[in-house]
Amino acid sequence: PNDLVFVTLGCMTEGSSLGSMKTPAVLNSKESGGAWSLWENMAKNRPEFGHPAVFANHIEQTKWQSFTVTLNDSAFFQFIEDFTGNEAGTGGLFTLVDSNWFMSIVLAHQPHFINQPENIFVFWGYGLFPDKMGNFVNKPMSDCTGEEILIELFQHLKLGDKTQPIIDSAICIPCLMPFITSQFMPRVKGDRPEVVPAGAKNFAFIGQFCEIPDDVVFTVEYSIRSALIAVCQLLNLKREIPPVFKGQHDVAVLFNALKTMHR
Ligand SMILES: Cc1cc2nc3c(=O)[nH]c(=O)nc-3n(C[C@H](O)[C@H](O)[C@H](O)COP(=O)(O)OP(=O)(O)OC[C@H]3O[C@@H](n4cnc5c(N)ncnc54)[C@H](O)[C@@H]3O)c2cc1C
Known part of the structure; x- marks a missing residue:
């Protein structure tokens, strides 16, 4: 009778699927896992438990x-470092604004993983419009194998005769995520339930x-x-929840945003 239940609602990676160098990823539905059905x-x-359809029914x-x-080997990293002047791990996201798929890549500091061999x-990269045809590969991104995604990326970057040797030894794994931006769907008050709904005592x-x-x-x-909110409220703990950062009221943030808008 004293048990407390904490329920994670939904999941942005629900139904994600992986392809390979030779096969595209497949688009799964919400039935492929249990996050939405729960x-x-x-x-x-x-109705006080929210409306999952608002987020889950618009793949x-x-x-x-x-x-x-x-x-x-380091050939691609060297190419990007020469091209951007940024050492890997210092430059942030790199967006190809002319790409129909609206591709971005991120070169993190290497080694990225513990025990990653030196060579x-x-x-990592992504495309926000996987249904659009590529600029160079005549297919939507979602139909592409890992190899085709690399061909499209390297053509955008004008890698020239470096392209084939890099692709020959590369492994590119495509990943389709049907619900990755579901939390950004237009919503009205009540579509998301309160952390502790009115009257809830143990969940x-x-x-x-x-x-x-x-x-x-x-x-x-x-x-x-x-x-934090859930635990403090259900256990009646008198701990202060760290306040939400209000960037929209920070002069330095606003100034940088303005500068970026006019870049
Ligand atoms: C590619 C990518 C990049 C990201 N980059 C950033 C970033 O730079 N900064 C940042 O802050 N956030 C980032 N995020 C978001 C961040 O990963 C998520 O906000 C965070 O993982 C959400 O945590 P969670 O515990 O709420 O849910 P999840 O991490 O989604 O965990 C929920 C778990 O519950 C499981 N589950 C669901 N239903 C059931 C069920 N019925 N029974 C049993 N288990 C179930 C799921 O399988 C999952 O493992 C990124 C996410 C992705 C996918």
Whole structure:
């Protein structure tokens, strides 16, 4: 009778699928796992538990595609460092603004993983419009193998005769994520339940799809804050929850945003 239940609602990586160098990733539906059905079952006839359909029933709007690449030597990293003047790990995201797929890549500091061999280099990228035809590969990104995604990327970057030798020893794994931006779907008050719904004594909702005023979804902080609120409220702990950072009221942030808008 003293048990407490903390329910993670939904999941941005639900139904994610992996392809390979020779096969594309497949687009899964919400039935491929249990994250949405758990919330749907709980919310049946209980409007105070929110409306999962608002987030889960619009895959065409909530999907995008990422890919991870493993390379056998430093040639590509060297090319990007020469091109951008940024050492890997210092430059942030790198977006190809002319790409139909709206691709970005991120070259993190190497080694990225513990025990990563010295000659191995890894990077990550994604495309926000996987249904659009490539500029060079005549296919939508979601139909592409890892090899085809690399061909498209390297053509954008004008890698020239370096392209084939790098691709020959690369492993690019495409990953389709049907619900990756589901938490950004347009919503109205009540679509997300309160962390501790009115009257709840022994359960709470945590994760990306519960209501936390002014906080920003897609961040780990959001889920952590929901868990803090849930635990403190249910256990009646007098601990202060760290306030949400209000960047929109910070002069330095506003100034930098303005500068970026006019770049
Ligand atoms: C590619 C990518 C890049 C990201 N980059 C950043 C970043 O730079 N900064 C940042 O702050 N955040 C980032 N995020 C977001 C961050 O990873 C998430 O916000 C965070 O992981 C959410 O945590 P969570 O515990 O709420 O949910 P999740 O991490 O989604 O965990 C929920 C778990 O519950 C499981 N589950 C669901 N339903 C059931 C069920 N019925 N039974 C049993 N288990 C179930 C799921 O399988 C999952 O393992 C990124 C996410 C992705 C995918």
